[in-house]
Amino acid sequence: MSVKRKVLILGGIILLLFSGAARVAAESWVMPATPLPMDKLFQELCYVRSSDRVRPKAGHWPRDIEYQRRVIDYRNDSFKVESNTFRLAQPPQKIIPHAVGITEILWAICPRERLLMFNTVAADPRFSMIADELAATGKIFSPKESELIIAAQPDLVLTVIFSDAVFKQRLKQAGIPTLDLGSPDSLASVVKEIKLLGEILDESGNAEALLQIISRKQALLRAALPKRNKPLRLLYYDMGGYIPGKSSNFTSLCKMVGAVNVGAEQGINSWRQVDHETLLKWDPDVIIVPLENNLTENLKKDPLLRYCRALQDDNLLQIPGLYLRTNSQFLLLSANLLAGIIYPDTY
Secondary structure (H helix, E strand, O other): OOHHHHHHHHHHHHHHHOOOHHHHHHHHOOOOOOOOOHHHHHHHHHOOOOOOOOOOOOOOOOEEEEEEEEEEEOOOOEEEEEEEEEEEOOOOOOEEEOOHHHHHHHHHHOOHHHEOOEEOOOOOOOOOOOHHHHHHHOOEEOOOOHHHHHHHOOOEEEEEOOOOHHHHHHHHHOOOOEEEEOOOOOHHHHHHHHHHHHHHHOOHHHHHHHHHHHHHHHHHHHHHOOOOOOOOEEEEOOHHHEEEOOOOHHHHHHHHOOOEEHHHHOOOOOEEEOOHHHHHHHOOOEEEEEOOOOHHHHHHHOHHHHHOHHHHOOOEEEEOHHHHHOOOOOHHHHHHHHHHHHOOOOO
16 A cells, blocks of 8 residues: 555544544645655565575574663653563564554564464554554454453564553463563664564564665665755644653654754653743744644644744644654654655755
């Protein structure tokens, strides 16, 4: 399915769930021209098979997998990195991913017959780049449906720090092997996760092939960006006035398109709620808002923000929230779209 078709499906969901300004925004939003063709880039990131498969060496298994995961403390706006070791007796053949980002990576590098089931969130086009492909398999489970997972007897369930604690505890009690990963906050951390998953699956060849595609396409994207004396300062404004900071995927997106995340510039680490007076004081060049809400109208109606340069310059720009939420190899797809949105006269 084309990227444009995916956006149309997402827009249809918005039309069903919302009314008023959000509905008008969904109907009028147009996919911009981008540095790299969106459909081709999606397909290249979606399915990778290496011609030089890395075969396991003698004595390769059992294997101790050393990995790190990022743990976020939202209350204190901080995070830490934990180092762990996970032992595998042999490459898992029956795998269930519990998070969207992990699912998207596995869909690209893992033989799909080894993927038993998929989370309903990963089959939801509001949250997943491959939702339609996963939904078509019919192998969908609810995020808390531990009984179904236990009955399937998988070799490995891949969860994340945000996965339901009760769900993870039930799997542990049933003796289901579970690996709890962190939450990537940048393309660099996604790269590490791809390498780790390639090692776990014994599919390092496919993982390396995907990393080569990412590296090559990132270089092409960088070369296609317009030359500027000063980088654009972007502020991502979400519901409730929440702004992402340094340890968010938005910082990585900004770096990939030669821009600055104003939230990180102003000392935010993860997320922080700011008022409109603060937004005006920070004076961003561009304000990015998710397409699926009324934020554009709400910001425009505030008399205080008529002095905001981004609004004066008509740089209050929308992007489907799917592209702001991704934390897999599709961050590169999101960056490509963001470049087309903030540099509208370049492509």
